[in-house]
Amino acid sequence: MLKQIEGSRAMAEAIGLCRPEVICAYPITPQTHIVEGLGEMVKSGELKGCEFINVESEFAALSVAIGASAAGARAYTATASQGLLYMAEAVYNASGLGLPIVMTVGNRAIGAPINIWNDHSDAMSMADAGWMQLFAETNQEAADLHIQAFKLAEELSMPIMVCVDGFILTHAVERVDIPSQEAVDAYLPSYDPVQVLDPTDPISIGAMVGPDAFTEVRFLQHYKQNLALRLIGDLAGEFKAQFGRDSGGLLRTYRADDAELLVVAMGSVNGTIKDVIDEMRADGIRIGLVTLVSFRPFPIEQLRKVLVGRKNVVVVEKSLAVGMGGQLALHVGLALRNVAGAPQVHSCVAGLGGRPITRPSLHKLFRRALVQPWEGTHFLDLNEEIIAKELHHVRKVRRSGPTAENILRRLSGSEPAHLPAAE
């Protein structure tokens, strides 16, 4: 049924349709509305056979999910940013134990400096922990991916993060088709665990594993993610058959067939990029887009196939590995490793800490790639004047003060208080 609904609410309804059995989460902006929605559904009796637990920290949240999942229940939690870091130990634990927990990550920047707005640094921080990671472009896809996620996780016995841009998706009200319970039941069977804590058939889970077996355990996790490369496509195909729309999959392209320049991006920014591509196409520029949905497993082969033969690739990403550059750009480089005549890859870091990514800036960026290729990382809409002032200040004064506060003061028009008037 079509609804005009807040993204968080759409996700909550989709998750509810998946018949979760244990939901446990700790509030953090911007995921709160999802969990509140689910809590209401449980409390009112709308969502039956489900326990909703208010935990005291994110570490507890994922730990409760671990216990529930190991005991055979379909378990769900949600977090973002600082919360994801706070549960980091449990994140690795869940994947190492092979528990099919589904977790929404309302992508938000990680502090310091503390920032509640959207970027992908949280997902990136846990990208190597052994979870699958799928990124939603729209709230429709956000709802749909959760349904696919339960099935995917349970088939592989591996946890999964559904990444949705904080505020941009979670707090936007837009049209979403919420499927019926019958349709979801037909697509998603009940959880049949590969391992389960059961008094009638006792097993020990989580014992120490020594050097002679650890590599094999890790390899099998990696192997399963390789299986996921095909399974993700298969499940998206089944989804289309059951629900009648395209959603998920490893990646999709937009106007890419004859494109000389391909943009690669994840999440909601793809929508804005599509508008820019249409405008540039109208000007005769052969530009197209690759929307990457699956970041883990990373679809090296599939991406290579699409990118090979192009002149330029521009990677637009909302994260920065300090000291290295853009993670997505690095991954794209991986897909083009050892490829003869590979396109020039341009790395652009944009939207950090929620800075809006605008059409005018994207126009400039894509056109620049065509005429003035760059090496290294380009920061979209960087305020170079403020950077220059801060660098100058820091060189002059040892006790230069906290960087963030200095920049904020300059932005607001006043010089940092402890300095004499600007030079």
Place this chain on the structure above:
Amino acid sequence: MFQVRFHGRGGQGVVTASEVLSVAAFLENRHAQAFPSFGSERKGAPVVAFCRIDDKEIRLREPIMEPDALIVQDPTLFKAIDVCQGLKRTGYLLVNSNRPLHELHLDKIVKELPAGHVLTVPATDFAMKYIGRPLPNAALLGAFAALTGVVQLKSVVAAIHDAFPAEKIALANIAAATAAYDAVNAQAAA
């Protein structure tokens, strides 16, 4: 695509206004996207919310920088921020005030925009009369429907009804919206 930007202060129902407008458009089988500009949710702080309406899927996710219409729930904001930044030459400006336009020092804007595109509406007065609380958003939406015709009053009414689960409150807001709608139409006819 028609883009509306709402300005107000925390606690005035700015975000709700943008969402209700999006529902009104949805009820007319159009695509709509509503979202707030986010800051700390404190009462009294300036709040901006956005609503895009279109006949096809809305893919754009940036804030509305060139609105087709501005709805200003609190005119004290004119002194605090550049409310009208980016407003299109053909745009509309709807201001919640019971004072005439020239007292709000908006003459410059009025000259730049087409005739009849700038309007004040005593939305808070309507709210006090029909709802008993200074929440001008419903009245402003009714006025917006009359001013621009982008959505019909009956869609706004239905959307308001959806937004308030308590029947009495829904009806009160509907009354405020309808009164403002009628008032704007009467003014235009005059």
Place this chain on the structure above:
Amino acid sequence: MDDTTATAATQKLRFYQKGTFTVGNRLVSESDRSVQASIDRSNALTCGHRACQGCGEALGARYALDTALRATGGNIIAVNATGCLEVFTTPYPETSWQIPWIHSLFGNAAAVATGVAAAMRAKGKPQVRAIAQGGDGGTTDIGFGCLSGMFERNDDVLYICYDNEAYMNTGVQRSSATPPAARTATTPAEGPEPGNVFGTGKSLPRIAVAHGIPYVATATVADLHDLERKVVKAMSIHGARYLHIHVPCPLGWGSVSQDTIRLARLAVECGLFPVYEAEHGFVTGSRKIRRQVPVEDYLKPQRRFAHLFASDEGRGRLKRLQAIADRNIDEYNLLEREGDA
């Protein structure tokens, strides 16, 4: 020898046998015998584990879990924190657990158990009970947040803490349960105040009581009947329950392996380890000291307290430890007094 033959409900076991300091099952009626005496015992924790000779924790865990298994008709799932118990019971590639058992992390046993309990309710199997267990480090320090959360929510979990008063598995480092003056690897017997300093530490049983949960009890491997009784009682209650068992560690305490039960008894009899029960925030009863001994009797056989006997400063601190014992005796009413029931 004092022998009473009252019915099981009112029988007070006042046996005091010289030599072994234990009370044999053969002297007690069938219904009062320890579960471990039966050849039908379930061996939740079976033989072959790698605990040290004389490990108090292995003894306590075996008794506690077998009792819980019996009390629930075999319906328990155990969640174990990282620590000695987890390590010596699951030496790769073996396990000595004959019950469903999971080890997740060091600090989250209480939360994982909450999840297990929730799963059982969601699946319509509320008779399957969750038991979380860990050492003092995993409980009072790194696991404190999750434990307090579980208490606060009154989740249906029994948390058992095996308190050997330090992080033993990693080499005897100090925890917030380490008693004052004890030598550990991180509170060495050096400087002006050798060993753990006074004025630090926390009593988890006291904190558990303050949470107002349905049942809190301290127990000791020196009184295994009492331990079993408390586990049975705990399993008869739904909601958050906490059992704090004193378990001497010969390695970490620097005592001889065969002294484990003797030391546990001395800890009770000198007053340093009060044995009591509480419900919903109030102490409901305590196990009386049979024959009070000075703290020295308890501390002397442990090399971790050796420095207290080697100087005047040390002997001064012995007095402070005695003062702590005396305060416990007072607070928990540990001595029989005239007119007591």
